[in-house]
Amino acid sequence: MDIFLQQLINGLVVGSIYALIALGYTMVYGIMQLINFAHGEIVMIGAMVTITCINLLVGAGVQLPGPALLLVGLMMAIPVSMFLGYSIEKIAYQPLRKAPRLAPLITAIGVSIVLQQAAMLIWGRNYRPFPQILPSEVHIIGGAAITDLQIAIIALALLLMGGLFFMIEKTKLGRAMRATSQNPEVAKLMGVNVNTIVSMTFVIGSALGAMAGVMVAANYDQAHAYMGFMIGLKAFTAAVLGGIGNIGGAVLGGILLGVIESLGSGYLGDLTGGVLGSHYKDIFAFVVLIIVLVFRPSGLLGERVAERA
Amino acid sequence: MSTLLEVKDLKVAYGGIHAVKGIDLEVKQGELVALIGANGAGKTTTLKTLMGMVKPAGGEIVFDGKSTTKLAAHDYVKQGLVMVPEGRGIFSRLTVEENLLMGAYSRNDKADILHDMERVYHLFPRLKERYKQLAGTLSGGEQQMVAIGRAMLSRPKLLLLDEPSMGLAPIIVQKIFEIIKMIAAEGVTMLLVEQNAKLALQTADRGYVMESGKVTFSDKASALLANEKVQQAYLGE
Ligand SMILES: Nc1ncnc2c1ncn2[C@@H]1O[C@H](COP(=O)(O)OP(=O)(O)O)[C@@H](O)[C@H]1O
Ligand SMILES: [Mg+2]
Secondary structure (H helix, E strand, C coil): CCHHHHHHHHHHHHHHHHHHHHHHHHHHHHHHCCCCCCHHHHHHHHHHHHHHHHHHHHHCCCCCCHHHHHHHHHHHHHHHHHHHHHHHHHHHHHHHCCCCCHHHHHHHHHHHHHHHHHHHHHHCCCCEECCCCCCCCEEEECCEEEEHHHHHHHHHHHHHHHHHHHHHHHCHHHHHHHHHHHCHHHHHHCCCCHHHHHHHHHHHHHHHHHHHHHHHHHHHCEECCCHHHHHHHHHHHHHHHHCCCCHHHHHHHHHHHHHHHHHHHHHHHHHCCCCCCHHHCHHHHHHHHHHHHHHCCCCCCCCCCCCCC | CCEEEEEEEEEEEECCEEEEEEEEEEEECCCEEEEEECCCCCHHHHHHHHCCCCCCCEEEEEECCEECCCCCHHHCHHHCEEEECCCCCCCCCCEHHHHHHHHCCCCCCHHHHHHHHHHHHHHCHHHHHCCCCEHHHCCHHHHHHHHHHHHHCCCCCEEEEECCCCCCCHHHHHHHHHHHHHHHHCCCEEEEEECCHHHHHHHCCEEEEEECCEEEEEEEHHHHHHCHHHHHHHCCC
């Protein structure tokens, strides 16, 4: 088997998931210069709700093909995550819009902990297996394996990112979002309701996050009440790597981070003479984060000069 | 001529700083009114209050027969109150065309918007040449044209201009004032704030002079130009 190609494929799969989640961080940051640390929990809840729904349907004896069951689960999870994202902003961040920047940051961490604990009360502290409902066809290309699921993840992620780009670049809402991120006071003068734009940003980011959560759970065959922490931190790293606030940067950063992590872990054992195994793969994300912060604090595509209004 | 804007005893404070200390202003339909005064006199604060960006501490603002005090900030433009902010306030990473379209954000009449775009491009051929360019890459004068064009796309009943000549070379200032006259000739009512008092009064029908948050003179523009005290303090004569 070709390890390089295999790890590259795995990296692209994980990377496109990171990218989807990173978009949520970067969109919110772009509009209101806030790191929404609760975003990882939105991702987790998306996964948990989907699994619960599928299990309920299967338990009730509903006869549907696997992908259809998954779709129904997603149709439940996406609105739940959207509503949650909307509520978090209204309850926890909006009252602090004019507060010093440390205040909403601390609140964000608080919200994140509350959601984690709530998820643990609802779903327990154990790992939840992802229901075995999806076809597990494996294709071999150039000595590496790729599953239908992996193909579907990459395809859906690309589709969602394309849709988001179109929305941001070509629609009136997207134009208003970009205008608001550049100069909210003037956007208001043009008739933009900044509160609506902020809400839309949270809602869209949360929908992407919910779908990413289901991808994570399906890809690793499990979900967990604490999964949002690590995946959130990785995606946040990806957003910083690409340049936080920059949409293209989030996509680039996510995919790069996925590939670096995957290739790195594939060769970690060889490189360290077996001292560190592939389960140390998480160090790559944070080594990357530190390197970026030291050498290019504004990220790969971020603007180096502070923007003047 | 009917009264479009009536401001009575307007007071505005930033915390303990009283920036506007009870002023009366009136703008009639079709007028071009200048508001002049030294730096820090309270001109920008007055305009921001008219747009709902700053909440007044007292007084009354009646626009087009209605009090504006209960409007949300983003609703002013729908009433026809439009401002070209101090320092232009363009969206630097949006294209020229996108900036103009932002001016039409609260409108839904697609055909009319396109028609108004053409009118703005006719007024500013330079902008038409650069419509796909990021607005932040334009010169100061061109950015001011974007800001004015964008305001035109909001279909103002009353256009508030805050120091449109700020930071521009004299020849560009001339050009901007020609455009202001052209817009006035189209029947747009304007309240023009300027440091360049002479040029403003030469362009306007009437004028107000502000000093430390109060209106100290108000008269026909020609009368203010001839007023000795105004000449000494603001016209450098
Ligand atoms: N955001 C603000 N906070 C506190 N004071 C302000 C603020 N904006 C303006 N001021 C003060 O209010 C006064 C009037 O300012 P301004 O309206 O900008 O004057 P002008 O436009 O005539 O130069 C000045 O003393 C200024 O320092
Ligand atoms: Mg001013």
